[in-house]
Amino acid sequence: MPASPPNPASIDFAALDMLRVVHELGSFTAAAEKLNVNQSAVSYTIGKLRACFQDPLFVREGGRQVATDRCEEILAKSLQMLGMLDEMLQPDAFAPGQATQNVTIACNYYERVLLIPGIVAAIRQVAPKMTVKVISSLSDGHLRLLRREADVLIGPFERAESGFHSRRLYGEEYACLMDPGHPLARTPLDADRYLSLNHVLIDYGAGWQSAFLRELEAAGHRLTPTIVVPSPAGLGTLIAGSDLVATIPRRLGARDAETLTLAPSPFRGRFDVSLVWAAHTNASAMHRWLRDLIWSACRG
Incomplete structure (x- = not known):
């Protein structure tokens, strides 16, 4: 008698997050290193997800684990769920003077030269214990937001689709x-x-x-x-x-x-320079503070 597929209720958020990391890195080995687990744990979890969703999820091409179309669909929906979990876990208040978090800003040359100095100065003035990391956004900055590689994206990158929010900083030509x-x-x-x-x-x-x-x-x-x-x-x-x-x-x-x-x-x-963020950070007190600070620093 064939074994029945695993109960979907047995899939937890950790498994979905592991799916995200494998998708991001294209490697079971790299995912295991990033998550600080054994590669066998990654293989076991992906195997369980494969059985549950009845899809290979990843196929090996050119030395990378490439996601199937079904995997992309599952990941898009699971990112929404992970985002909702993030919102539930966020504290209701944020005290910048005592905060020690790292914030990551995705942008390009224009923003690094004209905007980042003022933003960094504003952060250090009110949150001196926080650290700032600036990464290149190129044309895939919105993916960096979804993958949690960046907290905010700054530049001519408005996103109208669901899962993103944006706020116009100013017009440019x-x-x-x-x-x-x-x-x-x-x-x-x-x-x-x-x-x-x-x-x-x-x-x-x-x-x-x-x-x-x-x-x-x-x-x-x-x-x-x-x-x-x-x-x-x-x-x-x-x-x-x-x-x-x-x-x-x-x-x-x-x-x-x-x-x-x-x-x-x-x-x-003519184009607009905008501040963009993913929906999973929309309700976070720390991210709301960061967005307001960036808006004020860039408008001042």
């Missing part, structure tokens, strides 16, 4: 950064003049496209760059004394306004 001696430094740029420039294009990678490029292409144009770089870092040195022009967020370009010229771009690519 693109401008042209060039040497003061550039022949067009004091000439209003229309589309034709703009497209004729020798452009430095910032290619952030990971499928990310800047808002001004989307606007430019929607108008039927195509930008042919002279130089492509992976980050705005060092742009001032690259542009100074040359005929190169970079289109970058206005607030970022303003940092070089003393030595370079910042001119309006015909393709402004």
Whole structure:
């Protein structure tokens, strides 16, 4: 007589969290190390989940444990349950002056240069025992929130789907950064003049496209760059004394306004810089405090 599948009620939150970690790391061995358990414990738990859900959940491809479609569905629902458990476990009050937690902020170069210094200063002023970790968000910052790798995400990353919340910090637009001696430094740029420039294009990678490029292409144009770089870092040195022009967020370009010229771009690519967080932290007193502090520091 075939054995009946395990009772679904036997699956606990620890098993679902282990499923999340294996999915995140793509390895039973790495998951065991992160959770500080034996690999056999991970294999046993995943085996129990496989029997219960009647699906392999993971298949080995290219040296990694790759999730099946059924596993992705199960994980999406289990993350919601784990989030609700997190909310229930959160204390009703938070005392920043005595807090020793680590907070992790996901963002990119723009935010690290313009916003993180003020945020860190504000945290240290009222919560001196807390520590701050800043990680890159690239284009998958929302996944870092779901995987609990970050507490908040800052940047042009509004999330409209369920499971996320966002709060607009301020609006931003693109401008042209060039040497003061550039022949067009004091000439209003229309589309034709703009497209004729020798452009430095910032290619952030990971499928990310800047808002001004989307606007430019929607108008039927195509930008042919002279130089492509992976980050705005060092742009001032690259542009100074040359005929190169970079289109970058206005607030970022303003940092070089003393030595370079910042001119309006015909393709402004207006966008919002937002604070984004996952639903499982929405009710947490500590996270509410952190979000309010970030909002105040970035708006001040």
